[in-house]
Amino acid sequence: MRHIKRRYRRLTNYDLSSQNIVSDFETGMITAAETEFPQARMCGCFFHFCRSIWRRLQKEGLRNAFNRRLALRRCVRKIMAIAYLSLAVVRQNFQLFRQDATTQRLCHNCPGLRELLTYFQRNYLNGQFSPVIWNVYQRNMDNRTNNHVESFNKRWNAVVGRRHPNLWYFLKKLKTEERRGALSVAAVRRGDRPPVRKRKYRLLQERIDRLTNSYRNGQRTLNQYWDAMVYTVAQFN
Template sequence: MTDYETALRNTLTFFPSNARTVGCWFHHNQAVWKNMKRKGYLNLTNSNECTMKALIMLLALPLLLSADIQRAFDLVRIFAINHNVPMVDLFDYYQNFWLRRVGVDALSVNRLPRRTNNCVESFHNGLRMKFKVIYLNLWIFLDHLSHLNHNTHITLTQLSNNLRPTRKQTTNVIKNLKSIRDSTQDYSLGLITMWEFLSRIAHVTSAYDNQQRN
C-alpha cells in the first residue's frame, strides 16, 4: 500500500511480483479534497448540500470493487448534473487522474483488512511522543524503543493472522468500521443498490469532510 507517489508506485510495478499494489484511501481523500479547494469549490461545498453529497460520494468510490468504480463514478456525475452541481473540472480531474492514470485496481480497497497506511505515520508519531525530551538517557531511550517495537510486533502479528489489533479505538472509528463492513456485505449480497451503498458510506466519509472544514 502506497501514498500514490509516482516514483514509489513505478518502482513497485517494475519488478515482477504476485503482490498487488494498492493506494491508501486516506491519501486519496486528501488529494481529492485539496484539488477541490484548489479549483475554488470550497465555498460551494459548504453552502450547497448536493455539492457536498457529490464530493463525499467521490471519496467513497475506493470502497467498491474495482469493476464497479467506473459505473459508480458515472452515477455520481449524473447526480451532480441533475442537481446543477457546477464541479465539471473536479469530475474531469477524477476521471483523468484517478480512473485512467492510477487505475481502478490500485484505487479499490474493497474488503482489505487495512484501507490506509496511516499505521506507519502513527508509528512515527509514537516515536516523537516517546522521545520528546531534548536530552534523553541512552538506557531510557533503548527501553522506550524496545517497548514500542514490542507493541508494534504484537499488532503486526495480529494483522497477519486476520485478527483485530488490541489497541484502543474511538467509538466513532468502531462505528465507521461497522458501517463499512455491513454496507459492503449488504451490497455484495444484492440487498442494497450501488446508490444506496454510496449514500450509506457518505456518512462515513462526511466525518473527514467535517474535519477538513473545521
C-alpha cells in the same frame, strides 16, 4: 528500498516480504514497491485518496461552496465513496454520475466542480493511479489506510520533542524506540492478544460490513449502497 531489504535480512536473518503494501499516492514509492515486492498487492491509502480530492477541491476554489452547500458536499463525498464500489462497476458508474442531471446542475452553479471531475477521471480512472490501486471494496480497515504509519510518525515526533535534535539525543531516543519495538515483537511471538482497536474504528468497520453485506445480499441497490457510503466517507474528512 532494495537497500532496506538487504539491511533487514542482515540484521534479522529474515527476508522482508508482504502480501499487501499500503502507501499514499507517490509514484516513486509505488514503482519501487512494485519492483522490489512483485508478489505484493499495491494498495493506495483511502485517507490520502480523499485528501487528494480535497486538495484539488481547494485548488478549484470550491472550499467555501463546499462548506455552504449540502448538495456539493454530498457530490464531492460521493466521488470519494466510489472507492467502496465493486471494481467492476467503478468506471461505468462514475460516467453515469457525471452525466446525472443533479451533477450537471451543480457543475453549472459551481464551475470548479467540472474541473474536479475532469481531474479525477484523468488521474484516478485513466491516469497513473488506476482503480485497482485505490479501490477498497474488498479491503478491511487495516488494509484501507496507512494510519498506523501516520500514528507512528506523530508519536515519534512527540517522543523526540525537538525539531532539530543533536546526534546523541537522537540516538538515545532511537534506542528507546528500539526497546519498545522489541517488546512488541516479543508479545506477538508469545501469542499475546493484539492491542484493542479504538471504538470509533470498530463501529466504523461494523457499519461498512453491514452496508456491504446488505448490498451483496440484494437488500440495497448499488445507488442506495453508494449513497449510504457517503456518510461513511464523512468520517474521514
